[in-house]
Amino acid sequence: MFKGQPKGLYALALANTGERFGYYTMLAIFTLFLQAKFGFSEAVTSNIYSGFLAAVYFMPFIGGILADKFGYGKMVVAGIIVMFAGYLCLAIPTGSDLTGKIAMFGSLLLIAAGTGLFKGNLQVMVGNLYDDPKYSGKRDAAFSLFYMAINIGSLFAPTAATKITEYCMAREGLVYNGEIPALANQYINGAADMAPEALSRYEALAHAQGATDLAAFAQKYIDTLSGAYHWGFAVACVSLVISIMIYFGFRKTFKHADVTERELEATKKEQAVELTPEQTKSRITALLLVFAVVIFFWMAFQQNGLTLTFFARDYTAQEVSGLARIMVNVLNLAVIIVAVYAVFAIFQSEKKRNKLIACAVTVACLVALFFSYRSLGNGPIHVLPQIFQQFNPFFVVALTPVSMAVFGALAAKGKEPSAPRKIGIGMFIAALGYCIMVFGSLGLPTPDELKTGVTFARVTPNVLISTYLVLTFAELFLSPMGISFVSKVAPPKYKGMMMGLWFVATAIGNYMVSIIGMLWGGLPLWILWSILIVLCAISGIFIFSIMKKLESATKD
DSSP: OOTTOOHHHHHHHHHHHHHHHHHHHHHHHHHHHHHHHHOOOHHHHHHHHHHHHHHHHHHHHHHHHHHHHHOHHHHHHHHHHHHHHHHHHHHSOOOSSHHHHHHHHHHHHHHHHHHHHHHHHHHHHHHHHTTSTTTGGGHHHHHHHHHHHHHHHHHHHHHHHHHHHHHHHHHTTOOOOTTHHHHHHHHHHHGGGSOHHHHHHHHHHHHHTTOSOHHHHHHHHHHHHHHHHHHHHHHHHHHHHHHHHHHHHTGGGTGGGOOOHHHHHHHOGGGSOOOOHHHHHHHHHHHHHHHHHHHHHHHHHGGGGTHHHHHHHHTBOSEEOGGGGGGTSHHHHHHHHHHHHHHHHHHHOSSHHHHHHHHHHHHHHHHHHHHHHHTTOSSOEEOOGGGGGGHHHHHHHHHHHHHHHHHHHHHHTTOOOOHHHHHHHHHHHHHHHHHHHHHHHTTOOOHHHHTTTOOOOOBOTHHHHHHHHHHHHHHHHHHHHHHHHHHHHSOGGGHHHHHHHHHHHHHHHHHHHHHHHHHTTTSOHHHHHHHHHHHHHHHHHHHHHTHHHHHHHHHO
């Protein structure tokens, strides 16, 4: 799996890991922050969240155009600097008035612009490493490893955000409860206008935390929770410092990949790849068709930070019991990942000594997990809604060697699906993921009914965990393969632009996330999830209907 890859891959992957850790720490609490601090409704929060994601993924298009002219490395460094400024501004505590909102939107703009300069261009450099015939056959595997590194950063992000939140709340003698922020904001904005059921519920929750003055408690709770979120955003600043240190510390391993087609023609013209106008048109057409399909995947997948977080907060049991408790702790997840890789090393190692070491590591991991589980006792564990976002990156990292082994075995037999076929399969798998949400949501009240104080039994956390598992399978089929496909098929003169357009498609999909968020209210939940199922299934059917055109473009 790791054998034969250029060293530059690991340097670029680690630089991206640091940046992604900060980004996903911020994203894990972003919607909760918007509703807690500013009291935004689900509809307004959905528009801000999806608009920010759209900007984050649109800006690489501009960054790609700039990089084709000025160089990938220069844009990557500029991107880190701009992102740092954005996260730093977001970490500074402000009020919830107009000035605070302007500061927040300005920070988001800086983060989006910096990501646009950084993200796509770093991935273009990864692709350039595999233009060397020595490594060309390892391109798909390389992007799977690169994607795995991204998710290592995002794996630890929800836990970082959660620990900071719990620490800041505990320091003020408070305990996080997902119901309180909305009720506290309602009380601050006018207790007399609150529905009797909502006021009664707020009083009960406030008294449970020892409050006697309801107005003072509401303000203290909102201020403390908002402050905790600001500290969470500060984590991103630290992670970017680490990222830039890795980038410059190991730059010599990938410096040769920091070259545009224009620079290549000027220095080694004989190495430049020449395409006919027909080949260029065919490749661009194939890429645009793929971009059109992945829009709907990202619309479905990025619900994890929006409606799936709402579902975790409002409909999912806040306590985890049984064997699932072991998966709440990110350190246990890390041990499971090490165990998975050790098992693969047993079968893939060529030397007996390495096999024995892998066996010992596997046994040690299992023993560690056993004692960790025993230390939990018999009681349930309380969880915060953002903690569920750690399961997707966990599954990505843990399942990457599985997917690579399967694809490797198929490739050895000449039966590995092409990148477009993998993308199509990924769309159908995404549809299956939301089938779990449909069955898990049957019989649940609508979000509007929740505001009337209706009582119901919260669903088991296994519903969300299972959904994330299936969506991760879809992601592994689609995202790293899509990036690899763009890197391989894009005409050399337009590499930066084409990688940027991949992110434009992602941006459109991310903005369309808000559609489900804006419908979050009066409609039964199973209908909302069904919309995503239909869109993913139709997209899968479409991509298979144009498969010949896509596969022929890769052979030009």
